[in-house]
Amino acid sequence: MELSFTKMQGCANDYIYLDCRTAGVPENIAALSEKLSRRHFSIGADGIICICAPRTAGADAMMRIFNADGSEGRMCGNGIRCVAEWLYTHGVQKEQLAIDTLSGLKTITRRGEGLWQVEMGAYSTLPADLPAVNMGGAPLVDVPLEVDDNLWRVTCINVGNPHCVTVVPDVDALRLEEIGPAFEHHANFPERINTEFVQVVDATHLKMRVWERGSGETWACGTGTCATVAAMTELGICPAGEDVHVQLRGGELTIRVLPGNELRMTGAAETVCEGTTEV
Structure with missing residues (x-):
């Protein structure tokens, strides 16, 4: 199977980003994160971040994070800025975005070209x-x-x-x-x-x-x-x-x-x- 991805980085905290808004998170996401995150042998990253359909009414997306060892994280500050940038460059051109995470809804504001401000809670x-x-x-x-x-x-x-x-x-x-x-x-x-x-x-x-x-x-x-x-x-x-x-x-x-x-x-x-x- 062929998988489309975007690789992004925030302060060199790099992840593989998957658009899961329609198809959902792959069933084998833990194994996939382990495999694709291997540096020198695959794409190489700190893990995979899935951009999913939002859970909260009015939100723009949900972020789910899978570390390089396959475990799931709750929140990633560098990752959520990249999710905002990805959404902005893929049709959601809003100056302020709302993104669900396992740690709650986060508000992200665009402050310039590729620059984002996150209200972290x-x-x-x-x-x-x-x-x-x-x-x-x-x-x-x-x-x-x-x-x-x-x-x-x-x-x-x-x-x-x-x-x-x-x-x-x-x-x-x-x-x-x-x-x-x-x-x-x-x-x-x-x-x-x-x-x-x-x-x-x-x-x-x-x-x-x-x-x-x-x-x-x-x-x-x-x-x-x-x-x-x-x-x-x-x-x-x-x-x-x-x-x-x-x-x-x-x-x-x-x-x-x-x-x-x-x-x-x-x-x-x-x-x-x-x-x-x-x-």
């Missing part, structure tokens, strides 16, 4: 919302976490999916391929965890690397960048109500913490190529 630091176990019931802000016999100070944030954020002196010096899996599969996080390692440049500029559950290190993560700025705000390092610029391996995202712990993300979305593949 409110974040939570409560362990029940991640979920996290064996860490008490209080907000998980600057708490100890033992990982492979090393003690880390972490802040855990739910932004529609779970994140664990920790400050390090030099993100470039980390051996993330060794550290990341131990965080992801830590017993305190029964649904696994995304982990962000952040270096503070100044109050409104950060550097970050991310280990995503199901995908390993990616060059960017939109929800992870939001979680990082939320964590830095909770720690009193970054100011609420101001743009915070986060440098990732794949580019820069701008995040603002709004009243009510609401988060706003602005960043680019770009089509890499379109094609077909035999599956």
Whole structure:
């Protein structure tokens, strides 16, 4: 069978996009994501994102995310900007779009050529919302976490999916391929965890690397960048109500913490190529 796809990237967080609005999500989507995401042996990506018919009345589409290991994610900040860009360039030319996700309805506003602003919703630091176990019931802000016999100070944030954020002196010096899996599969996080390692440049500029559950290190993560700025705000390092610029391996995202712990993300979305593949 021949499958049509679009490959897109937001800050080098690249996914294979499938138009599933009419036919629905392929039954073998988990296996398909594993197969097509393999770099050097297939299209290569961080996973597959399916653009589906909306569930909410008046919405423009629904996004479903399947990681490179076939597991399904709930929300992807870089991915949803690309979905908006795909819709805009495929006949839904609206300056503001509403897209369903497994983490709720998100509003995305076009701010320029290939530039989109996403209202990401409110974040939570409560362990029940991640979920996290064996860490008490209080907000998980600057708490100890033992990982492979090393003690880390972490802040855990739910932004529609779970994140664990920790400050390090030099993100470039980390051996993330060794550290990341131990965080992801830590017993305190029964649904696994995304982990962000952040270096503070100044109050409104950060550097970050991310280990995503199901995908390993990616060059960017939109929800992870939001979680990082939320964590830095909770720690009193970054100011609420101001743009915070986060440098990732794949580019820069701008995040603002709004009243009510609401988060706003602005960043680019770009089509890499379109094609077909035999599956």
